[in-house]
Amino acid sequence: MSTLWRVAEVVSGVPESETSRTIGLRVDGMNGNLAGQHIDIRLTADDGYTAVRSYSLATAGMDEIIEITVDELANGEVSPYLVRNLMVGDQLEIRGPVGGWFVWRPTDPNPVQLIAGGSGIVPLMSMIRAHEAADNSSQFRLLYSLKSPGAGFYREELLTLSRESAKLVVDYAYTRQAPQGWPDPPQRLSEEALLATILPVEAAPAVFICGQTIFVETVSGWLVQAGYPAASIKTERFGGTGGLR
C-alpha cells in the first residue's frame, strides 16, 4: 500500500449517467488494486489550496490505468470539478489504493450477493469485473437500487453481462421512475422485495452493501433480521457526507 502522493494523468472521461462521469487515470508504477479498494484524490488550486476526497475504484487488476466514476454532488467541492472541468491530459495527485476490508479476492470461494444503492455500484462493479476476469465459478448476484433508468451506471456492460455471463445475475429495483414496460411500479425498496431478489440465507453468501447511509443501515438491518450472519455482511457508505438525517 502506498501512502505517498503520486501523479496520475487523465486518459479518458466519459459520461456515465445524467450526473456522473467515468474517469480513466494512468498512474506510473501502479501495481494493481483489489476489487473494492479506493483511492484518495488531491486537487490543488493555483494558490496552493488543496482538497482531498476518497473515490472507490471501478476497476481491479494489475493495470496501470484505473477508473473511478464520480457522481456530482450538489454543493460538492471536488466532484463538480471532476465531472465538468477535468480534461484528458490533465494531471492530478492520487494516494492509494487503500483498504483491506471491503474487498473481494479472486480466491474467495463463497457465493456473493452485492447490493448497490445509486452510485454505491462503483466498488461492487470492480468486484463484478474482477470475478468475470477470474477463474472463479462462484455465483454472483447484484441487486441495484436506482432512482430511475437514467441514473444507472455501466448500463451496457451490465446488460451484456446479465445476458452472457453464466455466473452473474443482475436485478434492478427502481424507486422513482421505472423503464417503460417494467412489471413493477417504482417504489422504495421494501424488505419483502429485497429478500425475494437476493441469494437466500441457506446459500451462505458473502454480502457487500454500498450506498448512502440510510440505505446501508436499512438494508443491513433487514438482512440481520432475516438471519444473514452479521459477520457475513460488509458495508460501505458512499459519498463522504451522505449524512444521517
Next chain:
Amino acid sequence: MGIISSGFHGKRHAGNPALPPGQHETDTFPVLTAGPAPNIATADWEFFITTGAGQRHTWSWDAFMALPQVEIRTDIHCVTSWSQLGTTWRGVSLDTLFDEVETTSEFTMAHSYGGYTTNVPLQDLLDGQAWVAWEFGGRPLERAHGGPARLLVPHLYLWKSAKWINGIELMNEDIPGFWESNGYHLHGDPWREQRYS
C-alpha cells in the same frame, strides 16, 4: 510542488486553523462502519476493563450512569477527511473508570459489541483525553453512531472512538485492531495525518 488544477478554486472552508491537514468541515455526522449496527439494550449492556494480571472490572449500565458524568465539547476528525467542529457529548471520563485499576500495561485494545476492535495506547486514554460517551448534541446517542455508548478519543481519528463499546483490554504490546489490520495507521493522529499504514 504539487500538480495545479487550473480552474479549481475549492470552497476554502479548510483554511480554519481548527482543521487538521487534509480535513474539511461538515455540519452533518456521516456514518462509517464496517458492517451492520449491533442492537444492545442498556439492560444487557456492560462495560469492562481487563488487566494483564487477569483482573476484570465491570460496570452495568446503572453503575456506569451513577459515575460522575461530564460534558465534553470537542472537534472530531474522520479519516475519510471530514471534521465536525464544536460537537457536544456527555459521558464518563476514562480517568474515572481507570481510578481503581492497577496496571503496568502501556497498550489497550477497545472491544465493541459486534466484534469491532481498535488499539489505543493507554496514555492516549488518560488525563482528560477520552470518555465513554452516551449523549451527543443533548440527545441519547443513536444506534447508528454507536449507542447506547461509544468510546470518544477525539484527539485521534474517529475510527479509534469505537462505537458500541463493550470494554477495554490492557495489553503489554501494541497489537493492531480491526482497521489497523486493514491498512490504517496504528496510532491515528490527525495533526500528523497518520491515516494509512
